[in-house]
Structure formats: C-alpha cells, structure tokens
Amino acid sequence: MSVYYSVLEVTPTNQDWIPTYVENSNRLVEKHGGKYIAKTSVHERLEGDRESPALRIIIQWPSRQAALDFMQDPEYAPHLAGRTAGSVSHHALLEGLDAQG
Template sequence: MFYSVLDVTPTVDTWIPAYIAETGVIVKKHGGKYLARTASHEQIEGDDAGAALRIILEWPSKEAALNFMKDPEYVPHLKARTAGSVSHHFLIEAKDDLAQ
C-alpha cells in the first residue's frame, strides 16, 4: 500500500473545476481512492508549513500511483495544477522502517 500526501495552495483557480470533476475517475481507474481532500486541517507541530488544501490518496502499489501520474488523461490536469498552484506531493510506502 502507498499513500500520496499533498499540500496544495492555488495561485489561480481556473484549473480547479475541471480538476475536481475529472480526476476522481482517473484515480479510481488506477485503483486509488481519496481518503482526505480538504481545507479543514491544522498544523499542530513544527515550523509553519501552511497550505490551502491537504490531500491524501491511497494506492494499491507504487506502480499504480506512478501510472496515474503519467496517465494521458491526467497529465493535462497535473500540468494545470502545478502551473496554477504551489504544490508538494509525497509518495509514502505504508511500512514502518523504525519498528524493532
């Protein structure tokens, strides 16, 4: 299992309606699902790392997440989001490297 964890702060909002309307189907096509997609969040530790939105997606595999990112249906939305926002995207494997 893998998780995409994103923080997104739009700089323009023209890309948002099409992104919301169309990307959910593409996420599902690759076996992913949204766990959180919200502006309702608060930072409770560390230096301020503000973001307008926090998004968490669950993927069945790393390959599924990467295939989503390069899906020809998604690429125009990715380009629009990255051009119209400050975004950070982390792909995290569901494992505990520190467990003893």
Template sequence: MAYYSVLEVTPTTDAWIADYIAPTYAAVAKHGGKYLARTGSHERLEGKGEDPALRVIIEWPSKQAAQAFMTEPDYVPHFKARSEGSISHHFLIEGTDDLA
C-alpha cells in the same frame, strides 16, 4: 503493499479547479486509488511554516499504481494546469513502519 500520496496544494489561481476535480477523481479510481482526505480543514500540531490551503491523501494499492496515475494521459493536462496554477508538493509514502 499500500502507498499513500500526500499533497499540499495552495492555488495561485482558481482557473484550473473546476476542470480538475472530476477527471482527476476518475483517473485516481482507474488506477485503484482511493481518496482518504481532500480538505482545507487541517491544523498544524507541530513545527512552523506556511500551511497549504488544501491537504489531500490518496491510498494506492501499489507504488506502480501511483506512478501510473501520474503519467495517465487523461490526467497529464490536469496535472499541468494544477502545477501552473498552484504551489504544490506531492509525497509518495510507503505504507510500512521502518521503526517497528
């Protein structure tokens, strides 16, 4: 079953960004992930609140693949840099319709 990472990221510094993109892309691919969106082009259609600078959606082949990515040794230092240099929220969503 597919799972989806949905991230909201607002950088507080750009020091980490240049070194983050390529190795993170490789680590996502290594664990079978596929970027569906990495963009600052988004708009709120409902609700109120602060909008992040970036929204990212990654499709994973399984929950285990997403979890393995988060602990991937090649990714961990980049995750740490992003965590320290941004306000980020990461949600893992099961690709199912519980209301069907």
C-alpha cells in the same frame, strides 16, 4: 505487497484549473485503483512554523506502480500541468509500513 499513500499539499494561486481538475482527477484516481482518504481544507498544524497549505489530500493506492501509472497517465497530463501552473503543490509518495521497526 504494501499499500502506498500520496500526500499532497496544495495552495491555489488561481482558481481557473480547479473545476476541470477535480472532475477528471477523481475519475483517474479511481481508474488506477486509488481511494481518497482525505481531501480537505480543514486541518491544523500541530508542530513547526512553516505556512500551512490551503488543502491537504491523501490518496491510498494499492501499489507503488498504481500511483506511478496515475501520475504518468496521458489523460492526467493536462490536468497535472494545470494544477502545477495554478498552485503551489507538494506531492510525496509514502509506503504504508513502519520502516523504523
């Protein structure tokens, strides 16, 4: 079974949701077996010309299902709604293997 990684790019448009989101999402990530690999505003673009997000977050999951369970957890729903309403966010789920060979 492969590990999976959530890769998020987040730029807040208001700060109201952040304290509640951080406290609860940290707890829920752990509940679903996730582990933060990176959660930082310190990053640099090495290629491309699009605007960089304020934050980049990488979460390791023990399985694809664990990541989906986190995203679909009813406890997470109001915090996800707060983040998506109060930020420009992009979230991709990557399988932790080299599919190119």
